[in-house]
Amino acid sequence: MASSAVVEALVTSPKYVRRRHRLLLLLAFASGAIDAVGLLALGGVFTSVMTGNMIFLGTGMATGDQDAAIRAFIAICAFMTGAFVGARIAGSPRTGDQCWPRAVSVALCLELVLLLGFSVVWWFSDAKPGAELQLVLLVADALALGVQSSAILRFGIRGLSTTYMTGTLTSVMSALAAGRHPSNWVLSVQILASVVCGGGMAAVVHSSAPAAIPALQFGPILLVLLVARTVRDDRSDLRD
Secondary structure (H helix, E strand, O other): OOOHHHHHHHHOOHHHHHHHHHHHHHHHHHHHHHHHHHHHHOOOOOOOOHHHHHHHHHHHHHHOOHHHHHHHHHHHHHHHHHHHHHHHHHOOOOOOOOOOOHHHHHHHHHHHHHHHHHHHHHHHOOOOOOHHHHHHHHHHHHHHHHHHHHHHHHHOOOOOOOOOOHHHHHHHHHHHHOOOOOOOHHHHHHHHHHHHHHHHHHHHHHHHOHHHHHHHHHHHHHHHHHHHHHHHHHHHHHHO
16 A cells, blocks of 8 residues: 555646646636627526626616526526535545545536536527526526536635636736736636637537537536546555
């Protein structure tokens, strides 16, 4: 059996950190795509950017646009619910955590189930959901990104997010303004680029092959789960 020192070395191994970074980029790509779908096909609201939805809620109430206000309110409530459930599943960072704790994958499995549910409804509607089905799909996507948002916190990396980028941008710029080297700045920039790429890809797919939208959402999550499982298996083998 490997000693505790060997196990700790595995946890902090650059090999596993780099692999985790790649998985985080896939999650960011998926969140960008899912948010774009919310804007393009689910009533023009976000599924993870709750600041924007709060603005939509306020302006909708002020202007009498009840549909916009209702959609924004539903998205906010669904995201909050997903974030709560995701936090309960993934838990908080713990001393001795592996590079990719199993609890994160358990939470992402729930996200995958929600996105597969989205897929069924999307394909059932021939990729043209009506107003009522749009609300169902909006709830599924907002729940999914709420779960992902909380699950990522288990890594305990300051400023890390794969769903909301304002904090990431602020952290990088604040460090630069203070003359400090931004921590994890390479990963932060890559995550920002991945979100942009995900949103752009979703826009292209929605306009040219809308039936493929679900695969663009759940595909990256499925790949993340498969690779993360391999990482855990490697660790288990080395412990034995």
